[in-house]
Amino acid sequence: MSTHTHDHHSALDIAKNGMPKDELLFDLADLFKIFGDTTRMKILFSLFEEELCVREITDLLGMTQSAISHQLKVLKDSRLIGNRREGKTIIYFLADDHVRSIVGQGYEHITEGMHHDENV
Amino acid sequence: MSTHTHDHHSALDIAKNGMPKDELLFDLADLFKIFGDTTRMKILFSLFEEELCVREITDLLGMTQSAISHQLKVLKDSRLIGNRREGKTIIYFLADDHVRSIVGQGYEHITEGMHHDENV
DNA sequence: CTTTCATATGAACCTCTATTCATATATTAG
DNA sequence: CTAATATATGAATAGAGGTTCATATGAAAG
DSSP states (O other): OOOOOOSSOOTTHHHHTOSOOHHHHHHHHHHHHHHSOHHHHHHHHHHHHOOEEHHHHHHHHTOOHHHHHHHHHHHHHTTSEEEEEETTEEEEEEOOTHHHHHHHHHHHHHHHHHHSOOOO | OOOOOOOOOSGGGGGTTOSOOHHHHHHHHHHHHHHSOHHHHHHHHHHHHOOEEHHHHHHHHTOOHHHHHHHHHHHHHTTSEEEEEETTEEEEEEOOTHHHHHHHHHHHHHHHHTTSOOOO
8 A cells, every 4th residue: 555665764754755645644634633622632631641441531521421432432543542441441541652742742832832922 | 649650851741740721721722723634734744845925835735825825824823834925925934843743743653553453 | 131330322413614705905017 | 096916804605523412332240
């Protein structure tokens, strides 16, 4: 499927190689769409600290169990989180460190803007 | 609750200090929402290479000038891009390197996933 | 088995947002 | 001044996505 010649190219190479295929752009936008929702962001922040079952996340966010489950599915489909069963409960956890990296970069962008003046 | 002993100082500390204020979460989600659109992602990729005026971006993406201008405004309001006037044309450019970092992390997450089995 | 607890899921509803269309603003040329 | 070019913007439309409601699935207890 992929005819690329990269083994592990730094992320910045995407800039040098011109416009990537539409499919990649679509996938990228799709990934960031996941982060672009307050509920999902709260879930991710919750899981930054520790693994949690659905009930715990539901209580933490003060939302309905259904809404949480729906968003957990979205997050899991994007492989940002994983889960395992323990008896009747299901435990969710962060899948990898990209979540922390991505959110961290976003955090920096936002907080840096706070020190500057708005010259628009 | 928190039984972790991690000790990094960086933006990732946000993970340790518990759930941040709702306002920050909202701002973060809002920032990522910007990246969660194919048109805006294409614009950003275009600007990875070089500064471009509105007409050039419009031609590159093959969309209407109005649609592009609307999205350029969204990107500029989020301070992801900047612009300057040169005669009648207005040149747009990336505002800082957070854009590259954030998109790069997302790119890595996606491409790494390609080596694994796809279970959706 | 049936019941209870924990989570998942499909459908409907509603809000949000990206595009289009028409028009406005700004700069330069004549 | 008017005309032409380049970009911006407001309103309306249409589609996507998040929450709710009702229900289904799955595991353990009685």
